[in-house]
Amino acid sequence: MLGIKAKMIGEQNAREQRRAEVRSPGFYPARMALLGLGIAISVGTVLLMLPIARSGAPMWPGNVPVAVVGPSIYGGAPLSVALFTATSATCVTGLIVVDTATYWSTFGHAVIAILIEIGGVGAMTFAALLAVYVAHRLSLSQRLVVAQITGALTMSDMRGFVRRIVRMAIIVQAFFAIPLVIDFYLRSKSLGEALQWGVFFSVSAFNNAGFSLETDSLIPFATDPFIILPISMLIVIGGLGFPVLAEIVHAFKTRKKRPWSWSLNARLVIHGTIGLILTGWLLIALLEWGNLSQAGHYTGADKLLITLFSAISPRTAGFNSMDIASQSDVTWLVTDILMFIGAGPAGTAGGVKVTTVLVLVFLVLTEIRAGQAVQLFGSRIGRSTQRAAITVLMISFSLVVSATAIIMLLTPWGMDPILYEVISALSTVGLTTGITPQLPIAAQLIICMLMFFGRVGPVAVATVLTIRPDTKLYELPKERPIIG
Numbered sequence: 001m002l003g004i005k006a007k008m009i010g011e012q013n014a015r016e017q018r019r020a021e022v023r024s025p026g027f028y029p030a031r032m033a034l035l036g037l038g039i040a041i042s043v044g045t046v047l048l049m050l051p052i053a054r055s056g057a058p059m060w061p062g063n064v065p066v067a068v069v070g071p072s073i074y075g076g077a078p079l080s081v082a083l084f085t086a087t088s089a090t091c092v093t094g095l096i097v098v099d100t101a102t103y104w105s106t107f108g109h110a111v112i113a114i115l116i117e118i119g120g121v122g123a124m125t126f127a128a129l130l131a132v133y134v135a136h137r138l139s140l141s142q143r144l145v146v147a148q149i150t151g152a153l154t155m156s157d158m159r160g161f162v163r164r165i166v167r168m169a170i171i172v173q174a175f176f177a178i179p180l181v182i183d184f185y186l187r188s189k190s191l192g193e194a195l196q197w198g199v200f201f202s203v204s205a206f207n208n209a210g211f212s213l214e215t216d217s218l219i220p221f222a223t224d225p226f227i228i229l230p231i232s233m234l235i236v237i238g239g240l241g242f243p244v245l246a247e248i249v250h251a252f253k254t255r256k257k258r259p260w261s262w263s264l265n266a267r268l269v270i271h272g273t274i275g276l277i278l279t280g281w282l283l284i285a286l287l288e289w290g291n292l293s294q295a296g297h298y299t300g301a302d303k304l305l306i307t308l309f310s311a312i313s314p315r316t317a318g319f320n321s322m323d324i325a326s327q328s329d330v331t332w333l334v335t336d337i338l339m340f341i342g343a344g345p346a347g348t349a350g351g352v353k354v355t356t357v358l359v360l361v362f363l364v365l366t367e368i369r370a371g372q373a374v375q376l377f378g379s380r381i382g383r384s385t386q387r388a389a390i391t392v393l394m395i396s397f398s399l400v401v402s403a404t405a406i407i408m409l410l411t412p413w414g415m416d417p418i419l420y421e422v423i424s425a426l427s428t429v430g431l432t433t434g435i436t437p438q439l440p441i442a443a444q445l446i447i448c449m450l451m452f453f454g455r456v457g458p459v460a461v462a463t464v465l466t467i468r469p470d471t472k473l474y475e476l477p478k479e480r481p482i483i484g
Helices: 002-023 029-049 079-090 106-135 140-150 155-186 191-206 225-240 242-253 264-295 300-312 329-341 354-368 383-410 415-426 441-467
Strands: 374-376 379-381
Touching: 029 079, 029 106, 029 441, 079 106, 079 441, 106 155, 106 191, 106 441, 155 191, 155 225, 155 242, 191 225, 225 242, 225 264, 225 300, 242 264, 264 300, 264 329, 264 354, 329 415, 354 374, 354 379, 354 383, 383 415, 383 441, 415 441
Parallel strands: none
Antiparallel strands: 374 379
């Protein structure tokens, strides 16, 4: 009787602890992320509705029809346009219903850039702080690993921790803005315009946002390596995630440059990033080489640069240096896969993350080989991590299927362009086949919700799966159904 009573008391205490965590608004990470992005989107929507945010130009050159709803303030942007743009900027996606280059004024461009920084660097900061928050519930050895990766072990280290993230982001964006400003200035732009364009593109690229001050994105600069390469490097650096960037900087400071001595997370992200870029580059080059030959007088080097950027941008920046509508269906499929995977965790990119996919790939290989444990680079992957990876993948897959089906019912387009649009929104990419401005309001709202979940959802899911206490003091009998 005493043993049963002790178990009941233990279960009751565990339940009370869990309720206290759920009720705590100050430190519950998922709630903080939802609240922060929600406030940013709301304020951004109001600012973009102001008349000063509009340039007075039509929504699109050529007057492409755009579905709008809601009031406008004395000639400012309609509510639906401002809300969609603010959501896309804050969620660092890049999907647009109006032409960013011509529709918005300099003030509007500044608001968009600030929202991008909040959604990119802000979310990167939050995701990295989550690691420190979760460290309270880990063993000493695990907490030391978190401290090695993030540079912070306790909540009191947060202020310096946030400063390091912001300082790193500013340095990287400022460094790569310099060649962009110079190149734009040499393209006969005034110094003020060159500064505006260089800073805007640097902010948009590092945060994997994909917003462009050129109507045709980067197509006019497709063969200019002094624009394409800095933007490509910004996309990759932002997509690595702060934990990996911090570890790389720490490795160079301490002269610990041997990759095999780095954390498992860093090795997974770096190997996965290189592998996906090279594989995507090869596939897109094979599929689009002939298409590029017909599209213009490109040299072999030009084609290599264009196809390389077409493999980098889907993870998950949203710039394009070639016409997406003219690409083959197979190229769209390759791009869909790259967008869905995304880049590294705790960074500015979206997607289910390369670490998630690699864990699942090795899980499948382990099952095929009848192995007992999933092993990566000499480390064993715990079952909780495997379950978290499966959960993130299945939730994302379910959202893609559901949203694609609903939008197909609402619009006249087929599955290919809508699937492309849905994955681009959920993975916060921003690439489009050109149908975004013509979507009805209901479909635009679905895209907005996908962008919001794509930015907050993975962090929220990771939070729930990581910090929830294990309250069960018993196990049910094991039984295995027939699989396959």
